Amino acid sequence: MEQLNAKERVILGIDPGTAVMGYGLVLEKGNKIELISLGVVKLGKLDDHMLKLQRIFEKTVALIDNYKPDCLAIEAPFYGKNIQVMLKLGRAQGICMAAALSRNLDITEYSPRKIKQSITGNGSATKEQVAAMLQTLLKFTETPDFLDATDGLAVAVCHSFQKISTKSPKGAAKSKKSYSGWDTFVKDNSERVVKGVAK
Secondary structure, X not given: OOOOOOOEEEEEEEEOOOOEEEEEEEEEEOOEEEEEEEEEXXXXXXXXXXXXXXXXXXXXXXXXXXXXXXXXXXXXXXXXXXXXXXXXXXXXXXXXXXXXXXXXXXXXXXXXXXXXXXXXXXXXOOXXXXXXXXHHHHOOOOOOOOHHHHHHHHHHHHHHHHHHHHXXXXXXXXXXXXXXOHHHHHHHOHHHOOOOOXX
C-alpha cells in the first residue's frame, strides 16, 4: 500500500517434465523482482504415466492455491528426435495448463531458447549458466537439488522481463499465446482441439 505506482504481481514459472517438474515463483514489484520459492516435483518413482500426470495436476493446483499467483509462465516442449518423449512432455505441459485454466490464470508459454536468451543474453546457454545468472539476479546462494528448479524459475523471470522491457499498461496487447480460460484457449487453438469422434 506504500507505493501505489508499483503494481505487484506473483508469477509462477513451470518447466514441465515427466521425471522431474521444476517450478519457481517470483514477486514482481514495478521493475524489481524477488524470489518467493523454487523447487521440484520428483515423479521418477511413479511407473504409470497417468499417475504422473495426476501428480503434476495436483501439485500445480496446490502451488496455485498456496501462493495465489497472478499468472503462469510455462516452457514450451522442445523439438526432439524422440516422438514418445515429445508426446509425454506435451502432455505434462497440457496438464499444467489445465490446472492453471481451472483456476482462471493467464498462461504464457516460452520456447527454451527465448527463456535462455532472456536470462543470459544467449539462446544457447547451458542450464548451469542460466542457474548462475538467476543466483546473481535474485541474490540466492543455495544450490537447488536439480537444475529443473532453476529452469522453472527462469520461465517466471523471463515472463517478468517481457513486461519490464515493454512497460505496457495492464490490458495492453499480450503475447498471442496468452490465455485466460478454456474459451479463449479453444478459440485460439481450434486446430489442436479434437471435436467429436476422431475420423
